[in-house]
Amino acid sequence: MTAHALAGALVDERRRVVFAAVVLGARDVPAVVARTGLPARDVATAVRRLTDTGVLVDDGSGLRVDDGWLRDVARSGATPSAPPADRRESILRTFLRDGALTRLPAQRGRRRVLLEHITTHTFEPGLRYPERAVDDALRPWCAGGEADHVTLRRYLVDDMLLTREHGVYWRTGP
Template sequence: MTAQVLAGALADDGRRRVFAAIVLGATDRAAVAARSGLAGREVVTALRRLRDAGLVTGDDGDLAIDGGWLREAARSAPPPTDAERPVAVGERVLRTFLRDGVLVGLPAQRSRRRVLLEHIAGSFEPGERYPERAVDEALRGWCAAGGSDHVTLRRYLVDEGLLARERGVYWRAG
């Protein structure tokens, strides 16, 4: 069994509840239904899927988890590839709102917008002073896809404290 088959077998909430009931000692359908809170028909369907995946063994009255198989699957599983690793929230936000280095939209949620703005603020050198025209020009490049306008982006950067402003001169804060 592959990790994908295992994940597929346990992807459904009902199947997880049936699996947990068996782990906790239920050995027949009635006990599984009582512990899981599922109807008998749902239990039968979940048991069939879990048996097909190789997670559950036995028949009604002697249901069990194939613990040996699970241990073997854990030992033989290759390390996850980059594509299988969980994606950090920041990376997910950047993938969602940037295409080829161009802004396609601004997140409504402040924490996600902050991630995106921090990334954009990284295009300004710390300690260097920029006239408003240079800031606008740099931000227009980010806005080329129409996901936002440079003025809104500049205002967010200042409001979030990522850029500081005084008399039309901007610099990267922090």
């Protein structure tokens, strides 16, 4: 995650309120609900999003902010390590069947894991692709699923995994 993505995770008012409640000592969803007065569903969604992006962690004793990780991202703007392999594998098993997408996840953190997988298995670093070649490369990922190659291409550009200029694309992400 970059500092930009971190800011994106905290741009939502409810997520900031949830983050503040955890910083002030709330360790689970019911405690955050009690402290903030937000609906439980909103709190659960915010906790999931903040956990997916790495802002919060649940270490078995409850929710907390990973101070070291947060400090490193804030200081360097660097990308911290990837999500644990078992979480990545779980996401890939959920949204991929026989090498094709079943659907795109709504949660940004999960979608990012999936998009990174597609990028690394589809595009070579340093090569430039015309739009038609990108579409042809993405179509097999969308065969038989709910996603289409145009939406997938847009997400890859929006998440800065591909860069587009004058109809030519190249891999910029992992």
